[in-house]
Amino acid sequence: MTYLDYQATTPLAPEALAAMLPWLESQHANPHSAHAPGRAAKAVVETARAQVAALLPQGGQVVFTSGATEALNWAIKGSFGPVVTLATEHAAVLDTAAAVERRGRAVTVLPVGSDGVVDLDRARDAMTPGTGLVAAMLVNNEIGVIQPVAELAALTHAAGALFLCDAVQGYGRVPIPEGCDLIALSAHKIHGPKGIGALWIRDGVAIEPLLHGGGQEGGVRSGTLSPALCAGFGAAARLAREQFEADRAHVTHLYALATARMAGWMLNGSATERYRGNLNLRFPGLDVARLMSELRDIAFSAGSACASGSGRPSHVLRAIGLSDAEARSSIRIGFGRYTGEEELMAALDRIDIAARAQRIAA
Structure with missing residues (x-):
């Protein structure tokens, strides 16, 4: 199997698995317990928190969640006032924005250009006095487009609002711009385990808790943390930091080869x-x-894994002006650290040959 669906999830790094194993096999203490095993588990959680934070701006706290969907829900539902977001955002943002709109909050969804990038003048006009939150994705999960997050954050602050960055696809892959107030993360997009993510909250920013109960995570996110998942997330973040330049050079090289290979x-x-x-x-x-x-022996995608099987054309591709037919004739190929040049080229050749055979048969 050739795996080319890195936007849906990434292979678990061996280093992340190794960090998790002791906490799955023999060390089972609750990290919120006061006894010695509990304190040892808490130490692992805090080490992971520092490792995750090392790829983020200074002056904020990392709060672990069950994943980015929870983090985004928390940021939107825990803030106040009108919401401004983009038409190409992940469903975790758009559906949550729609939910708070049904409860009375105003929501503005900005269009993007044919290149997938938001117009900053239009964004500025949408941020009227009283706007509470602006949400924008750093790297789009379907088309890979990078939004001008630093500029959007500056406009947001000028309007007196908070800026939420969905950095799920960008964390560990591209620098996280300064100026964000809230940043949502997911471990399994950076070769960590599924089932854990985080919300980074800038110092001085207060949002209402989404989950209530035991008052864990400094009272802002209740629920017992998994030391194993935290350790895996931390190890993956440490590796992403150490290999940042090497990973970026690798995907840049593969991208150049791939675009040349897929002429037409x-x-x-x-x-x-x-x-x-x-x-x-x-x-x-x-x-x-x-x-x-x-x-079937090549894993690639027709779009977001979260929307697969819905039968609907991609809302992202429709937002950049594609027709239903054009959206339905699009594929997403994702590659990264563990993708080999030869396997990628061989898979692309087979995809290209099969696509052209369809045209001949028609």
């Missing part, structure tokens, strides 16, 4: 403002379901 395919989203471990391509008339069926 059209790139969805900006060719310049993007993370290069994401390649979203369309081929006119392509039957993606048939393509995936014919190439």
